[in-house]
Amino acid sequence: MKNEHVFDLLKEEEVERVDSLSKDYVRFLTTVKTERVCVENFVDELKKRGFDELNPKQGFFTYRNKFLACWKSGTKPLTEGIKIIVSHIDTPRLDLKLHPLFEEMDLSFLKTHYYGGIKKYHWVAMPLALHGIVVKRDGSSVKIRIGEEDNEPVFTICDLLPHLGRKKQEEKKLSEAIPAENLNILFGGIPFEKKAKGKKEEKERVKKRILKILEDRYGITEADFVSAEIFAVPAGQAKFVGLDEAFIGGYGQDDRVCAFTSFRAFLEVTAPSYTTLVLFMDREEIGSEGNTSAKSRIFEKLIYRLIKAQGLPPTPDNFFEIMHHTKALSADVTAGIDPNYLEVHDKLNDAKVGYGVVISRYTGHGGKYMANEAHAEYMGYLRDLFEKKDVVYQVCSMGKVDEGGGGTVSKYFASYGMDIVDIGPPLLSMHSPFEILHKGDLYMTYKAFKVFLES
Ligand code: MN
Ligand code: MN
Numbered sequence: 001m002k003n004e005h006v007f008d009l010l011k012e013e014e015v016e017r018v019d020s021l022s023k024d025y026v027r028f029l030t031t032v033k034t035e036r037v038c039v040e041n042f043v044d045e046l047k048k049r050g051f052d053e054l055n056p057k058q059g060f061f062t063y064r065n066k067f068l069a070c071w072k073s074g075t076k077p078l079t080e081g082i083k084i085i086v087s088h089i090d091t092p093r094l095d096l097k098l099h100p101l102f103e104e105m106d107l108s109f110l111k112t113h114y115y116g117g118i119k120k121y122h123w124v125a126m127p128l129a130l131h132g133i134v135v136k137r138d139g140s141s142v143k144i145r146i147g148e149e150d151n152e153p154v155f156t157i158c159d160l161l162p163h164l165g166r167k168k169q170e171e172k173k174l175s176e177a178i179p180a181e182n183l184n185i186l187f188g189g190i191p192f193e194k195k196a197k198g199k200k201e202e203k204e205r206v207k208k209r210i211l212k213i214l215e216d217r218y219g220i221t222e223a224d225f226v227s228a229e230i231f232a233v234p235a236g237q238a239k240f241v242g243l244d245e246a247f248i249g250g251y252g253q254d255d256r257v258c259a260f261t262s263f264r265a266f267l268e269v270t271a272p273s274y275t276t277l278v279l280f281m282d283r284e285e286i287g288s289e290g291n292t293s294a295k296s297r298i299f300e301k302l303i304y305r306l307i308k309a310q311g312l313p314p315t316p317d318n319f320f321e322i323m324h325h326t327k328a329l330s331a332d333v334t335a336g337i338d339p340n341y342l343e344v345h346d347k348l349n350d351a352k353v354g355y356g357v358v359i360s361r362y363t364g365h366g367g368k369y370m371a372n373e374a375h376a377e378y379m380g381y382l383r384d385l386f387e388k389k390d391v392v393y394q395v396c397s398m399g400k401v402d403e404g405g406g407g408t409v410s411k412y413f414a415s416y417g418m419d420i421v422d423i424g425p426p427l428l429s430m431h432s433p434f435e436i437l438h439k440g441d442l443y444m445t446y447k448a449f450k451v452f453l454e455s
Contacts, residue, residue: 003355006392006440014443021264021446022240022248022439024230028260029238029250034131034231035066035282035292038089038256042068042263049267056309061302063257066090066292069302070266074275078310079318081325082275083268083334083453084418086294086409087258087332088284091251092116092431094123094183094232096132100225101187103207108188110155113180116285123232127154128185132230134220142218144228147235155185185232187419188213210352230423234433244352247428253435255284257442258331258424265449275306284409294409298320299416302320326418327378329452330410331445334358335398336426336438346403349397351426355443360422363398365405372411374421382421382452389451392444392449396426398418423448 010018024398032038037060046060051070060070066089072185074082102109114120129147136142147154159178162168166418171179191205192212202208214220238250266278277289283293290296303322304314312318336353337345351358361379364371379395386393398406410420425441 003352004357004392005354006438006444007354009390009392010440011390012445018439018443021443024264025257025260025442026238026240026248026250029248029252029256032237032256033091033233033252034093035089035127035280036133036229037131038259038280039065039068042070042259045263046070052303054309056306061305063298064292067298068280069277070263071275071277071306072266072269073310075272076275078275078307078312079321079325080274081322081327081418082277083272083455084277084279084326084328084413084420085258085262085331085449085453086279086328086413087262087282087330087424088255088281088294088409089259090116090282090285091233091254091256092117092118092285094128094185096130096225096228096232097228098226101207101210101222102184103204106189106191106206107186108206108210109184110187110232111121111181112183112185114183115231117431119174119432120180120183121174123183124157124159124178126156126433127235128156128232129154129235130230130232131310132228134218134224134230134239136220136224138226142220144218144230155187155232157183157185184415194430197351206319208293227371241436246440248437248439248442249434250433251433253427253437254333254430255331255424257333257437257445261442261446262329262331262449265446265453269452269453272453277306278453280381281399281409287407290407294412299413302404312423320417323417326416327452328410328413328418328420329449330372330413330420330422331424331449332408332422333424333427333430334360334396334422338428344399346397346400350399351394351396351427353426354440355394355426355436357394357423357448359393359395360398360424361395363405363407363410363422364366366402370407370411372408372414372420372422375419378421384447385451385455389447389452391439391448393448 058072095115097111100110132144134142188210192208234251241247241249281294283290288294307314337350362371362373425445426435
C-alpha cells in the first residue's frame with residue numbers, strides 16, 4: 001500500500017478550486033481568532049442563506065455565544081440516523097487574569113493565564129492583539145478588538161536579552177525557561193500628569209493614565225475586568241508560506257481549519273438523504289469542560305429538539321435509536337511528520353504533509369488510554385466512500401507509541417452510541433502561534449466532509 005501526493009491526483013478542474021478555497025481560508029483565519037467571533041461569523045452567513053434559529057428544515061442553534069449547531073433535514077426520517085461533523089472553535093491563547101492591570105518601574109502590564117497547551121517561549125517578543133468582550137454590571141457589553149488594523153497599536157510580552165539570559169534561561173529546561181507568571185503584556189508607559197514641583201510623588205501614574213484611556217475609549221473601569229473575556233492572540237494576517245505558496249501559515253488552525261471546511265461543505269450540500277448536522281464546540285483545548293463543551297449535555301438538548309420538530313415523541317428510546325444509526329466525524333487536526341524531528345514519528349504510520357486528509361483511527365496515549373477507536377466496520381465504510389469519490393486520504397496514528405499523545409471530542413460523542421472517528425488535515429508547528437497547513441490537505445479535508453455529508 002502506498003500513499004499518494006494530493007497534487008499527483010488532483011483533477012485539472014480542481015487545481016483552481018484549491019487556490020480559491022485557500023484564499024477564502026486565509027481571509028477567514030485573519031478575521032476569526034476567537035470562538036465568539038467564529039459563531040458570529042457563521043450565524044451571519046447562515047442568516048444570509050435563509051437559515052432560521054430552530055427551523056426544522058434548515059436551522060441553527062447557538063448556546064452562550066460559543067457553541068453553534070446547524071442542520072439541513074434529510075429525506076430519510078431521523079430514526080434512520082444522522083450525519084454529524086463536529087469540530088472545535090477554541091484555540092490555545094493567553095487569557096487576561098481577573099485583576100490583570102499593574103504597574104512596575106513606570107511600565108504598565110497586563111497579567112495573563114494561558115489557556116490550552118502552549119509552549120510559553122512562543123509567546124514572547126512577538127506582536128499580540130487583544131480580542132474579547134467586557135460585560136458591565138448593567139448587562140451591556142463592549143467588544144474588544146485591538147491590534148489588527150494598520151492604525152492600531154499592538155501589544156507584546158518582553159523577553160530577556162541573551163546577554164543576561166544565560167543562567168536565568170539558557171541553562172534551564174525549555175518548559176521552565178519562561179515562567180507562566182512572567183507572561184505579562186506590556187500595556188503602557190506614559191504617566192498621567194506631570195509631576196508637580198515640591199509635591200509628593202503620586203503612585204501608579206502610568207496605570208492611572210491607562211485606566212483613563214480605557215474609560216474614555218471603551219467606557220470600562222478596572223472592576224469590569226472580572227466580568228470580561230479578553231484574550232491575547234498573535235496579531236496580524238494569515239499568509240501563504242513557501243516560494244510555491246504550497247502552505248498556509250496562521251494562528252488557530254487547530255481547529256478552525258476543520259470548522260471552516262466543514263461549514264463550507266455543509267453549506268454546499270443540497271437535498272441530503274440523511275439529516276446533516278454540523279457542530280462547533282468550545283473548550284476542547286482544556287479537556288472539554290464547561291457548559292459549551294462536548295462533555296456538556298447541550299448536544300442531547302439539541303437532538304431532543306430536532307426529534308420534537310419532526311413530530312416524534314422526545315423519548316430516550318428515540319434518542320438512542322437515532323444515535324445507534326448515526327455516523328459522525330470528529331473533525332480535528334493531527335501532527336504531520338516534521339523531517340527535522342523524525343525521532344518522534346513512526347514513518348510508516350504517521351501523517352505526511354501534502355498527502356491528503358488524515359483518518360486518525362485512534363488517539364489517546366500509552367496503551368490507547370483515553371482513546372476512542374473506530375471499529376473496523378466503520379473504517380471499511382469510510383475507505384470505500386473516499387475511494388469511490390476520489391478523496392486523497394491517509395490512515396494514521398500520531399507519533400511513536402509512548403512518545404506522548406492527545407485527545408479529541410470523539411470519545412464524548414461515542415458514548416451516545418454513534419460511530420465516530422477523528423479526521424482532519426496534518427499540521428506542522430501545531431499549537432504554535434503560526435501553524436502550517438498544506439493547501440492540498442485543506443482541499444481534501446473539505447472534499448472528504450462534503451462527500452460524507454452527501455452520502
Ligand atoms: Mn484540535
Ligand atoms: Mn489542540
